Amino acid sequence: MPDFSLTLLRHRLSARTQSRRPSMARRARPEGRLMWLHLGENFDPTGVCIAVERLRERHRDLRVLITGDQADGGLIDAPPSDTVPSVRAFLDHWRPDIALFAGNDVFPMLWSEALARGIPLIAVEVDTTRHAAAMIRQMRGFDAILALEPDLRLDPVIEVTGPLSTTPLLPHADRAEIERMHEAFGNRPVWLALGAMADETEAILQAHALASRMTHRLLLVLDVDDATATSRLRDGGWRWVDRDADGVPIDAQVLLTEFGTEDGLWLRLAPVTFMGGTLSGDGPSLDPLAMASLGTALLAGPQGADVASMSRLTAVGAVRSIQDSATLGTGVESLLNPEEAAAMAHRGWSVTSEGAEATAQLVDLLDDTLAGIPV
Numbered sequence: 001m002p003d004f005s006l007t008l009l010r011h012r013l014s015a016r017t018q019s020r021r022p023s024m025a026r027r028a029r030p031e032g033r034l035m036w037l038h039l040g041e042n043f044d045p046t047g048v049c050i051a052v053e054r055l056r057e058r059h060r061d062l063r064v065l066i067t068g069d070q071a072d073g074g075l076i077d078a079p080p081s082d083t084v085p086s087v088r089a090f091l092d093h094w095r096p097d098i099a100l101f102a103g104n105d106v107f108p109m110l111w112s113e114a115l116a117r118g119i120p121l122i123a124v125e126v127d128t129t130r131h132a133a134a135m136i137r138q139m140r141g142f143d144a145i146l147a148l149e150p151d152l153r154l155d156p157v158i159e160v161t162g163p164l165s166t167t168p169l170l171p172h173a174d175r176a177e178i179e180r181m182h183e184a185f186g187n188r189p190v191w192l193a194l195g196a197m198a199d200e201t202e203a204i205l206q207a208h209a210l211a212s213r214m215t216h217r218l219l220l221v222l223d224v225d226d227a228t229a230t231s232r233l234r235d236g237g238w239r240w241v242d243r244d245a246d247g248v249p250i251d252a253q254v255l256l257t258e259f260g261t262e263d264g265l266w267l268r269l270a271p272v273t274f275m276g277g278t279l280s281g282d283g284p285s286l287d288p289l290a291m292a293s294l295g296t297a298l299l300a301g302p303q304g305a306d307v308a309s310m311s312r313l314t315a316v317g318a319v320r321s322i323q324d325s326a327t328l329g330t331g332v333e334s335l336l337n338p339e340e341a342a343a344m345a346h347r348g349w350s351v352t353s354e355g356a357e358a359t360a361q362l363v364d365l366l367d368d369t370l371a372g373i374p375v
Helices: 002-019 046-058 084-094 108-116 133-141 175-185 198-214 229-235 263-269 288-293 308-315 325-335 338-352 356-371
Strands: 034-039 063-068 098-102 121-126 144-147 158-160 190-197 219-225 240-242 254-256 272-275 297-300 319-321
Touching: 034 046, 046 098, 046 121, 046 356, 084 108, 098 356, 108 121, 108 133, 121 356, 144 356, 175 263, 190 198, 190 263, 198 219, 198 229, 198 325, 219 263, 229 254, 272 288, 272 325, 288 297, 288 308, 288 338, 297 325, 297 338, 308 319, 308 338, 319 325, 325 338
Parallel strands: 034 063, 034 098, 098 121, 121 144, 144 158, 190 219, 190 272, 219 254, 240 254, 272 297, 297 319
Antiparallel strands: none
8 A cells, every 4th residue: 555655646746746837828618518538648549539530420519628648630738737726727617528538647636526526537448457556546436447458446347348449430422322323333343443643544444454354344443633534544445434424334444433532432332442542652542441341352552551551451461462553453353253352351351340349339438428418
């Protein structure tokens, strides 16, 4: 116990030192329901920010205050130092309806005051075993603790759920439009070049020509940022149709889309996708995890290989690497085999589904709590 008390004493001394630092003027509290999200020191906010985005899809009126080193954009403030005056001033000003603490920062004084005010508190992606009992005693009053490791000191409120999902929100697609385009494609084999750069157009068309020799009636959905795309198609003798056309003629070889406007639609329709920007460019325009989560088999060039999500997918064989038009063409032809594409898509799903249950549990917890708070 003496060690625990010493830890708490050090924390209080540090908090008092911080409280003496000059603070910036706070913005006015917005009207309506407010959730406070605190991001702990050295905490990766990707997963919790995705969860909050999903929550806001259910609660459009909800405003989110973010504190912590990783806070970026929107409604931001510095967290209070863990002293009574600072804590009370912070809570008096913001009056949060709910507070979510992500990571391992501890606020024993703040938590005590918030619990006394009846503010629901939830912690996520926290490892409480790092802290002495005196530092986390107030966490027994939390509504929920979704932890990385078990801690008997906080039973029964603590539950080990592991890290949250880092798969981003999926691009939207209208269900009726999916059905309409699926009917327009019929039983034709289809592949997609998504977010391609102008420098990649020729390689994509060469790859399509190569794959078409082996696959009858193959259709390319071409999503490319290239003002000369129509002239390239015309000069190359391609039979192509614009996205705005009524239907897809049976003899069309290429469907030219409006760049970057319907990613979700095409990813749900195409079993094989080349990630544009990976042959020449700065990497894919859309997070590879979002693409893989929609069940499409992925092809990628060398650019953007160091992107964390790309590396995770490549490590399990959920991305086929290509180097040029020839390897792109053979890659497309190979993955048009339904069994091979399904196997690759399943490997991608094994990555994109990591943490999905933890995220769903957090969103449901927050949703249930907000349901009891008047709008």
